[in-house]
Amino acid sequence: MAHDTYPVRASGDTTPAVPNRAVAALVSFFEWFGELGLFCFQAGRAAMTPPYEWRELVRQMDQVGSKSAVLVSVAGAAIGVVLSLETRASLSRFGAESSLPAVIVVSIIRESGPIITGLIVSGRVAAGNGAALGSMKVTDQLDAMEVSGVSPYRYLVAPRILACVLMLPLLTLACDFSGIVMGWVVNTLGDPISFRLFLDTGFKHMRFNDFLPPTFKTMAFGFIIGAVSCFLGMTVQRGTEGVGRAATNAVVLSSLLIILADVVLVRLILVFFP
Amino acid sequence: MDGSEHQSAIVVRQLEKRFGSQTVLNGIDLTIGKGETVAVLGRSGTGKSVLLKLLVGLQKPDSGSIQIHGQEITALPPEELNELRSRIGFLFQEAALYDSLTLEENVAFPLKHHKNHKQAHQARARELLAVVGMEKDLDKMPSQISGGMKKRVGLARALALEPDIVLFDEPTAGLDPITAGEIEELILELQKERQMSSVVVTHDLHGARVVADRLALIHEGNILIEGTFDDLKGSSHPFVTQFLREGV
Numbered sequence: 001m002a003h004d005t006y007p008v009r010a011s012g013d014t015t016p017a018v019p020n021r022a023v024a025a026l027v028s029f030f031e032w033f034g035e036l037g038l039f040c041f042q043a044g045r046a047a048m049t050p051p052y053e054w055r056e057l058v059r060q061m062d063q064v065g066s067k068s069a070v071l072v073s074v075a076g077a078a079i080g081v082v083l084s085l086e087t088r089a090s091l092s093r094f095g096a097e098s099s100l101p102a103v104i105v106v107s108i109i110r111e112s113g114p115i116i117t118g119l120i121v122s123g124r125v126a127a128g129n130g131a132a133l134g135s136m137k138v139t140d141q142l143d144a145m146e147v148s149g150v151s152p153y154r155y156l157v158a159p160r161i162l163a164c165v166l167m168l169p170l171l172t173l174a175c176d177f178s179g180i181v182m183g184w185v186v187n188t189l190g191d192p193i194s195f196r197l198f199l200d201t202g203f204k205h206m207r208f209n210d211f212l213p214p215t216f217k218t219m220a221f222g223f224i225i226g227a228v229s230c231f232l233g234m235t236v237q238r239g240t241e242g243v244g245r246a247a248t249n250a251v252v253l254s255s256l257l258i259i260l261a262d263v264v265l266v267r268l269i270l271v272f273f274p
Numbered sequence: 275m276d277g278s279e280h281q282s283a284i285v286v287r288q289l290e291k292r293f294g295s296q297t298v299l300n301g302i303d304l305t306i307g308k309g310e311t312v313a314v315l316g317r318s319g320t321g322k323s324v325l326l327k328l329l330v331g332l333q334k335p336d337s338g339s340i341q342i343h344g345q346e347i348t349a350l351p352p353e354e355l356n357e358l359r360s361r362i363g364f365l366f367q368e369a370a371l372y373d374s375l376t377l378e379e380n381v382a383f384p385l386k387h388h389k390n391h392k393q394a395h396q397a398r399a400r401e402l403l404a405v406v407g408m409e410k411d412l413d414k415m416p417s418q419i420s421g422g423m424k425k426r427v428g429l430a431r432a433l434a435l436e437p438d439i440v441l442f443d444e445p446t447a448g449l450d451p452i453t454a455g456e457i458e459e460l461i462l463e464l465q466k467e468r469q470m471s472s473v474v475v476t477h478d479l480h481g482a483r484v485v486a487d488r489l490a491l492i493h494e495g496n497i498l499i500e501g502t503f504d505d506l507k508g509s510s511h512p513f514v515t516q517f518l519r520e521g522v
Contacts, residue, residue, distance in 0.1 A: 051387075140370035143332050147364040148384035148435075149356040155387075 060163035076175030080182035105202030118221035130250030133233025161226030289338035300495030313482035316492035363432030
């Protein structure tokens, strides 16, 4: 292929610009993942070797857990309401309204609850981590910590990632619970049944494999949120503008990776927990 | 290593640091004796702060050697580097106080995380804040105090682990002349009291004359001249004369 078929960058520079740019983009894409991998390795090593930062871990669990619980519950409730309204209309066409509790319970527990929780926490926590660590980076606070002989990986990163990993399943339970309750409330407005009967019908065909793997897969979402947001925060460049960009990118990237991870995890769950 | 280097707190040899294609430090040689204070002068962007970060292992040099108390730090594993860092205090340009902690917690932070200082860290933090005249503001947050006060608290934190070397990055930058004078006095007092070795990075010639035993002027990635203020004054190099003229 002749070189002159490619756009050139400047007069006299006959280097093919597009392929070079594409290669450079590909290289930087793999470099980014390589750096993220190295970052996760360092955070993992800091988390597993003493001294452990228990107090900071508890503080971060409070930040991630109790401060996201209301948000996640409200989102779960909204999902329960929408599912109940939409599904009732569809099921009534086939005269299958009696399956409504099972449809609501199964869809919330298997998929809606975990993914909604992941995305909500990603929006709240990833932005916070990206901005907090980013501003610490640009104001030399991370350097100050390192100079004091305290590893930022041990004190800041490991507790944040662990807190996300540990709290996501609990928040998912809160989301599931409020979704099911509100699903029942809306269902009761059209077809009054007791909450006990709603639960009995809903959980009748549920097995542990329908409940445990989808709930615990959110630990992977938690890892993504913690690792991506801390990585972007700690690698901020270009001052306060960079801090804003890190916060935004932390939300965008962790949400995207959660959705991609969900695709893989759902497939794995179907294979290993049929 | 000769005898004088053995007596030195810091020995830097042929230190080079590049960022991409830009060479910031190009073969720096510098020796700081025990109990001595050296001010590193130079124009903005000549790598003075980079030199400090290299001395404490926050950045890795491209080549050259840095010895702290005879220990080569460029190849130290992280655990040993952390141990060595407990003997070095660092006052950052903007103080770099942790903005989510109170002033007392800021000073106590290094103490709480070092096994030899864990006991009575609160009392020690209060004592240090009293030394820098901030004992009445223990519970304030960094955002509630002025730039000069931040430097004082930063200084208290830098002294928390009782270091024998303290590195000052622009200790008086951005301060009014009176506050800058107070900070300089405080540094002098602490140096007399504690016999610390210090490196003061600054472009404030007046401040450097007050606090330092020796001055070193960085130009084009290297130390152009080193000595007392009078040695610098006696130099006929055009950059030195221009720097002194503008500085004074």
